Amino acid sequence: MGDKTHTHPGAAGRAPAVDRPTSVRNVVLVGHSGSGKTTLVEALALTAGAVNRAGRVEDGGTVSDYDDIEHRRQRSVQLSLVPVEWDGIKVNLLDAPGYADFVGELRAGLRAADAALFVVSAADGVDGSTRMVWEECAAVGMPRALVITHLEAARADFEETTRACAEAFGADDPDAVLPLYLPLRGPAGPDGHAPVTGLIGLLTQRLFDYASGEREEAEPGPEQLPLIEEARNRLIEGIIAESEDETLMDRYLGGESLDVKTLIGDLERAVARGSFFPVLAAAPAADGARQGLGTVELLELITGGFPTPPERVAPAVTTPDGRERALKTCDPEGPLVAEVVKTASDPYVGRVSLVRVFSGTLRPDETVHVCGHGLTDPRGEGRARHEVDERIGALSTPFGKQQRPVAHCVAGDLACVARLGRAETGDTLSAKDDPLLMEAWRMPDPLLPLAIRAHSKADEDKLSQGLARLVAEDPTMRLEQNPHTHQVVLWCLGEAHADVALERLRSRYGVQVDTEPHRVSLRETFAARATGRGRHVKQSGGHGQFAICEIEVEPLPAGSGIEFVDKVVGGAVPRQFIPSVEKGVRAQAARGVVAGYPLVDVRVTLVDGKAHSVDSSDAAFQTAGGLALREAAAGARIHLLEPVAEVSVLVGDDFVGAVMSDLSGRRGRVLGTEQTVGGRTVVRAEVPEIEIGRYAVDLRSLSHGTARFDRVYARHEPMPAQVAERLREEEKQAS
Known part of the structure; x- marks a missing residue:
């Protein structure tokens, strides 16, 4: 941000060996898809000398060469x-x-970084998801x-985009x-658009001219200084407002010319505290150029204004x-x-783990303790907590x-660790x-939900x-093996x-899978009282099979499960076979x-039956119990029960009406709304799960x-009768 002579390592671009946390800056680039984050990273690497003018590293690849899926999907x-x-x-x-x-x-990235660089396209402006990330930070x-x-876009307007950023991110x-x-614009082209050249x-x-492909510093012309006066005064006032020197404002208002180095120092401290958020401009280097517009200024801000790792408070450690454990930062x-x-x-x-060191120094070939959280979601499913020692x-x-x-990775730095076979994303590494x-x-x-099945027997084995x-690499993916629907379900965002999950299964792990419609866990229950008689009588030489039982079935309140009651009198069903009837009914x-x-949610009452002194058996009465329940159901009205979820939707006030209308169209019951900060509302509703299988996609749209x-x-x-009938028809067609 000041006048400096900069050094960089040249085209070889080897990362320096770091021995002090103060020699590290960890920065995450945030912005909507297509805002130019990856292009900006490559431009910064070029300016820092980490790549050559063609954007290539030593092996001929680019800094963004990592995942083939990214190349295919752009x-x-x-x-x-x-x-x-x-x-x-x-x-x-x-x-x-x-x-x-x-x-x-x-x-x-937010976890690993100490500061965030929000990348905003001048052509597209600020989107809602970027606002939400800003609030998280x-x-x-x-x-x-x-x-x-994207200042090169025909409709790009730096001043208007800056105002939009101030409105979106500077509410307080x-x-x-x-x-x-x-930005300085050069002469307008045939299309009337004037490119940004400095x-x-x-x-x-000071004027920084990038028109030649190299950053050249010069004095601005007399016609340019009046153009920046208003913006300069506002910037100085903003810096002074954040300064710890309470005399600066009085001196400035008194007409004193403040030292630029003092202002830069106060600016850098305000940025590091997270109380001032400077706006810069950047563009990739033109063909053959060594520096992209604004990249030097951006690197100056990162190294001079963003905090060092010791300046950030680390997450709590136990x-x-x-038991809580206090550590020196x-x-x-x-x-x-x-x-x-x-x-x-x-x-x-094999497996490669990107690790951020918060304390101590990580060295190769040492044994560490790997400890992972037990992650449990509201359904009671998730990863089990695990601990293991690994080299x-x-x-x-x-x-x-x-x-x-x-050779090592000190506190505050990041490094990749090879062959940590049991470590998962989110795990902690510590001394053995x-x-x-x-x-x-x-x-x-x-x-x-994404329901999948193996394409072949060979795929099933893998x-x-x-x-x-997959789930070890990505904590936002959850694996479920549903015992009721017998489906393997990958829950995704x-x-x-x-x-991408399916593509990685196929290309990285050699597993071909087929997808199928996701099924929710439905239930059945009796709508009214019914009776049934189970008769299992067979004679085929030797010992036969004889069991008869009569039952009554009545509905119970939701959540009651299956209740079995014995009301047999006179020994019509011998005592030793009553548990057999219950076992058959429950099966x-x-x-x-x-x-x-x-x-x-039914009560099954055994009221009568018959037995044979020789041919009755445990198996026979189990079969008779099941037959009795099926006969009772054949003459009764059966309700299909569907799971209902409590849904909470956090949505901007502009979309509350559309969300409530959409939930009602999904047979949902809106329970109420609650205002939150930032012009957003929480809509609470109860909705059948069968109606919200794709709600993650539909709500985003x-x-x-x-x-x-x-x-x-x-x-x-x-479930409503017409919905149940439609579901049965769909299942018939599918089979």
């Missing part, structure tokens, strides 16, 4: 790390996907800055979101049995505490498809003799291992998330009596990606 689907060096500082650039289906990768006090991209203090530089620093009043000599923020599989080296393999830092070895566990970070609950690896209830769904929802099982209740 979209980032996972968090990637690109380390560069600037002025002796190692900058870990964490490029997070912008698409909502991969918010788990974004959350991992604000809630934890994460320092932030903004960079405006619009003067905390201000530009540090203003920047004017508002504090230094012992595995739950980011101490390389302290106890080892590191966290797996991302897990990936490499076809050559660390080689440490490296990634760059494109390369893995460059490092001093096990510790970091507080878990919040992940969204996957709410889109399916369980492939699925286990959206359609793109599901598609038939589990199989269902009409549509093949489990029978629940309905709210333009700004709403989210949670659901919890409430109860089973009778």
Whole structure:
């Protein structure tokens, strides 16, 4: 941000060996899909000398070469790390996907970073999902800055985009979101569009011209200074308002010319505290150019204004049995505490874990304790807590498809660890003799079900291992083996998330699967009292089979289950066979009596029966009990019960009406609404689960990606007759 002579390592671009946490900056790039995050990372790598002018690293790849799926889809689907060096500082650039289906990768980036760089397209503006991420960062006090991209677009307007950012992100203090530089435009082309060729620093009043492909500094012309006066004064006032020097405002209002270095120092401290959010502009380098517009200024801000790892408060740490443990912040000599923020599989080296070290120093070939949280969702399902000792393999830092070895990883830095076979995303690494566990970070609950089955017997043998690896890598994916529907279900965040999961199963783990419609766990129950007689009499030589029983069935309140009552008198059914009748009734209830769904909430009373002194047996009375229940159902009205979920939708006020109308159209009962901060409302409703199988996708479309929802099982209740009939018809056609 000041006048500096910058050094960088040259085209080889090897990441520096870091021995001090203060020599590291961890920055996550945030923004909607298509805002230009990956392009910006490559431009910063070029400016820092980590790649050559063609954007290639030593092996001929680019910094974004990592996942073949990303190349095929032309979209980032996972968090990637690109380390560069600037002025002796190692900058870990964490490029997070912008698409909502991969918010788990974004959350991992936020966990690993100490500051966030919000990338906003001048052509598209600020979207709702980016606002929500900003609020997440604000809630934890994460320092932030903004960079405006796509200035080359015909409709791009830097000033208007800056105003939109101030409105979206500066609700509490619009003067905390201000530009540090203003773009300079060159002569207009034949289409009337004037390209951005340089920047004017508002504090230094210096012109930085990128028209030649190299950053050239000059004095602005007399005609340019009046254009920046208003923006400069507003910036200075914004910095002074955040300054710890209470005399600055009086001196400024008194007409004193404040020292630029003092203002820059106050600016950097305000940015590091997370109380001031500067706006910058950037564009990729033109063909043959070595520096992209604004990239030097952005690297200056990152190294000078963003906080060092010791300046950030680390997550809470406990012992595995739950006792709190106080640690010195980011101490390389302290106890080892590191966290797996991302897990990936490499076809050559196996599992690779991206690790952020919060305390101590991680070294190759040492044994560490791996401890993972037991993650449980509202359905009571999830991963079991696990602990294991593992030997660390080689440490490296990634760059494109390369893995460059490092000797160690100090507190505050990130590195890749090879062959941690049992470690999953979110696990804590600590010393073998001093096990510790970091507080878990919040992940969204996957709410889109994807029912799958193995394509062939060969695939069936590999399916369980492939699925286990998928969910170990991605904590936003949940695996369910439903005992009622007998389906294997992958719960995902959206359609793109599901598609990527299937593609990884096929390409990475060699498992071909077929998808099928997801079925919800339905139940059956009696609508009214009924009677049934079960007669199982067979004679085929030798001992025959003889059992007769008569039952009465009556409905019970929801949640009662199956109740069996014995009212036999006179020994019509011998005492030793009454448990056999109950066993047969319960077995038939589990199989269902009409549509093949489990029978629940009934009382079955055994009232009479007959037995034979020789041919009656346990098996015969079990069979008779099941037959009696089926006969009772044949002459009775049976209700199909469907699961109902309690749904809470957090949505912007502009979409409340549309959401409530949509829920009503799904046979939902809206229970009420509740206003929250930020112009949003929580809509609470009860909705049949069969109606919200794709709600994760539909709600995103309905709210333009700004709403989210949670659901919890409430109860089973009778399905309307017309819906039940339609379901039966669909099942007949499917079979």
